[in-house]
Amino acid sequence: MKHTWTTAIGAGAAIAMVASLAACGSGTASGKTELSFFANNTQDLYQPLIDAFEKANPDVKIKFSTTNGAQAGYQQTLQTRISGGKLADVYVAPPEQLSDLVKNHVAKDLTDEPFMDRIGDTNKAQATVDGKVYSMSVTAWSNAYAYNKDLLAKAGYDTIPETWDEFIEMLKKLKDAGVDKPYLEPKAGLGALVEGWIGYDSSKQSKSIDQQIGDGDSTFAKSYTKYYKEWAKLFDAGVMGSEVTGLADDQVRSEFAAGRLAVMPSGYWDVKTFKDAGLNFAFGRMPMLHTGDTPFAPGAADSGYAINAKIDGKKLKAAEAFLDFISSEDGLKILQSSLGLIPATKNYTPDIDETFTEPYDLYLKTGNIYLNTLGWPSTGRSALRAETFSQLQQVALGSISPAQATANLDAKLKTLS
Template sequence: MVRTVAVITSIGVAASLAGCSATESNENEITFFANNTQDSYQKLIDGFEAANPGITIKFSTTNGAQAGYQQTLQTRISGGQLTDVFVAPPEQLNDLVKNNTVKDLTDEPFMADLNDTNKEQSSVDSKIYSMSVTSWTNAFAYNKDLLAKAGYDSIPETWDEFIEMLKALKDAGVEKPYLEPKAGLGAMVESWIGFDSSEASKSIDQQITDGDTTFKDTYGEYYAEWAKLFDTGVMGSEVTGLGDDQVRTEFAAGRLAVMPSGYWDVNTFNDAGLNYAFGRLPMLHKEDTPYAPGAADSGYAINSKISGKKLENAEKFLAYIASEEGLKNVQDGLGLIPATKNYTPEIDEHFSEPYELYLSTGNLYLNTLGWPTSGRSTLRAETFAQLQQVALGSETPDQAASNLDAKIKTLS
């Protein structure tokens, strides 16, 4: 999945304006800004309004849903247009707390059933500022009919075996064995780093941040493994121009054999009538414990500047989201997987393998969580930019990793 990020540069400039005009309207209207479409949130909105007669939700999002959400959130804060409730990306949480933009939710009753992992990701200095109720993991979506053309019925366990499968698919006449979107290049790299980090006293990315090692000395070898996709000709440089939707469309149309995806695509692929499943992300060695890119999802935050009836209604909304009914609506509408103590989600059978491998075990890894808090968005975007250069053949994997070392120095 592509989690588009944008650098936050000026939240502090006008954070004091965050509670102004947008939040001083009808006290029984909750303004809500989120990083997905209104259609995705409609079940949640309808359910809340039915359970709370007289209270309405005024929803807004960015054009293109997740694309540009963080930048738009920053702009709204700077312009005094922050909503009562909003989705708070973990990359921005430190800045939001520093500038007194989000309410402390630590002791709120609706936080009681959250998982510890979700609480930890939503915390700053041991206080919790957003309510994260779902978790995500990447996986490979694969077309069973196309894999069968090369004699395969699932994703192989190791990376070299996966490359061999893609070559076999191409030889069998599958024009598009595998594609990644331009803002999601290197889909497996975090899996490999996740396992290797689990064998160390602290994560590889934290070691980089602490100056114990470098991107060149760690990421360089992972990037070289990933570059085998181009060395063997099973994926071409055209991926540098492909967006999320374009790759998803190719898969849904039955033309693409394998793509990085996640539970959020289940409804789309089911509607397309595909014979498909989600499978593992191949590890470098057969004995490696399976890991996948993933983490707790962004949480729901309350504007710290609202008070009175506005605040009371905002808290009611978060309490509803955390209820069993609310969590079911979140799963059904947004395709996200609830990760709380009070709700056991029903998982679509297509996603059973990655759910058991990653979400049920907690074998998830997100590199940004080990990076400097003030530069996570910038560095994340830089990884994709560097891998685009590798895909185009203008940089070697080692050069791309070295350029990340140069970038992180500018963030300290």
């Protein structure tokens, strides 16, 4: 969810870049080296990191920028800035766009930088193109189910059940117990746990299900339909309604924070928000399809920090110093406390809030996380992911069946190839 909506994971268009690009922000501020930094979250969250870096590097001044709505539209804005020759010196590089960034010579090769020794193999792998690493990913994310302990207790539950059918049964009991909103997903995060199911089934195969689709060995219709049918049980059982097609991320989060919603897809980034709301809550597993299935959840290494390949001299040294600081113990502590991100490096073991212990142990410690886009062709990944949510919105409205949704995804994929 985070970077999928947040999470997430959220998605913009594929990159269409020009080859000749000039680095922006080459001036200085008060005799200091000015380093421009473009990120996919708000300045108030990044300011503690910037302040600490500037204190440790008094000869450098960070000029921060982001998009309106932070995550929303970041990839599109990144494309626009690159096409207009206004790429920042340091920027967040979404994995969906990395191959295009490298192809257009706007991401510096970081493979042999000393600070990359701190980065784990999983995070490096997601930032690798043709054997070289082009961004520094220092955190990882995983979805989980946030649940209101007091509301679950009304139906006799104290945690999230292990299987999907048991979870549906719990939601029915919650509704019977007078909980008006047992479960909600946002419109840009529908089918929240489907990726976990696909991740587990992929773990038993030599090639992931989405890689099979991307390579043309399978189709969405053949591989995804059964998962979408399972997800649609939420509507068949009457425990989630079509109103979700109009609910934004913040609306779902607000319902949970207000104590009216029993369960929602969430992640570590929401810990502070829910604590500040004074809720009796925790984060739990995302139910699997069958008893005995190894728990998997949507997740991945977070987007990494990249350096504009067009800069040099003092700017380049300042950019390298900035990445070195971000990946230091001090920088990682700030990323965790301010942005709600979970460090995943060799040099630092994070203290995890007790409310998130179960999903951290189930998913992040084991590496049992899965992101479908990483198996798709690099061109059009963002558009295709957005299409999955669009198709599930139609399923939620009852205007198409799960089988029609997957057939439409195959049609969309053909237009992107």
